Amino acid sequence: MVVSYSINEIKAGCTPNPDMMCNSKIKFGAFVDYLEAKYPTGTWDRVASGHYARIRQTEGGERVLSMSRDERKDQTYFLASLRTDQLERCMFPIGCFAKDEVRMLAQKFELATRDRKDSQGICFLGKVDFDEFIEKHLGTREGLFVEDETKEVMGKHRGYWFHTIGQRKGIGLSHGPWYVSSKDVENNIVYISKNYHNEVRERSSFLCSGFNWIAGITAPQAKGVLRCKVRHGPGMYECKFTETEAGGMARVDIKGKDHGFAPGQYAVFYDDDICIGSAIIRSMPEPLASKAPPRDVS
Known part of the structure; x- marks a missing residue:
């Protein structure tokens, strides 16, 4: 499932995010479904994960996804494709700690992972080189x-x-x-x-679709000024979310400019520090440089 999604997106020229697919379909999807089928109700409570995120409970008793205390390590971006019912079945114990505090606790309790480096790369590949993986599936x-x-x-x-x-x-x-x-x-x-970071390539808006709203949010409620991330990391923009007349599409205007938008990339939306959902970037205004046919000067 995760592999086929990644290959299909890459083949379409898009930028996939297999981590988000893995979280929603495998870690908090198939794995939890397996637990529910194998073990009777009441024999287990929730699945604990090492993501830097928090679950909060609203006054109405609803569980919502909140940013971790350590905003530099916050991983709610990768969890924004979860459904509301999946949030009911998970917990994030280290979300209330800073990364350094987690390291200290691991040393104190002599955990096997105490000296492990931060994970990098794509989890399902293991030690397989990414280009080798792509070549195996798509050739050259x-x-x-x-x-x-x-x-x-x-x-x-x-x-x-x-x-x-x-x-x-x-x-x-x-x-x-x-x-x-x-x-x-x-x-x-x-x-x-060589001028990728030139201001003429900066964009302040994009179109998106494939919405996943959590915490009881719906698209009309998401209208107005929000915050959004267009990649994992502490960087965040104020943004305005507006539904378009095109079916299933919305326009997002950010306060600022970014040159890194890419089709297939996820945009994740926040109301203050509450993650309210995600969407997939589909297109953005064309760059000033036109795509005229190439000119061979060899």
């Missing part, structure tokens, strides 16, 4: 690296699916640094630029 197909501004062909790549928007490492071209600015999936072209 030679395509062109094209400079976004000049439309000059700068080199060749093994397939657009090996590259993501904003990528710098792994392009392998001289006279850089080069960044992936966009992809033409149909023609297998990867557009690159």
Whole structure:
């Protein structure tokens, strides 16, 4: 399930988030379903996870997802695809601690994980190289690296699916640094630029769909000024959420600018420190540089 989702998104030229899929479908989905089927009601309470997040209870008795005390390590971004009923079945014991405090407690109680480094990469891959994983499922197909501004062909790549928007490492071209600015999936072209962080590429809005509202929130209630994250980390924007006339789509305008929006990426919404849901970024205004046909100067 997680693998097929990731491959399908990558093949479509999008940026998948397998961690979110794994949390909603496996850790707090299939695993909890298995427990409920195997063990009688009342023999267990909830599934505890090591995510940096908190569960709070409203005055009405509803459980809501809240940011952890350590906002630098907060992981509610990865939990925003959970359903409200899944929140009822989980708990996050370390969400009220800072990361350093968790390390100290692990040392104090001589836990086996006390010296383990923070997890990196994609969990289901283990030690498998990501490019090897992609090649196994999608193979290779030679395509062109094209400079976004000049439309000059700068080199060749093994397939657009090996590259993501904003990528710098792994392009392998001289006279850089080069960044992936966009992809033409149909023609297998990867557009690159040395001016990726230029203000002309910054965006302040995007369209999204595939909403998952938690904490009893619905789309109409999400209208107005909220906060949102467009990637894991402490960075957050004030934003305005507006439903569009297009079926199932909404427009999000952020207070500020960001050059890192990519189709397939998740946007996660907050009301103060309460995570109220997520959506998938689908598109954003076209960059000023037009996608004219590449010009081969070799």
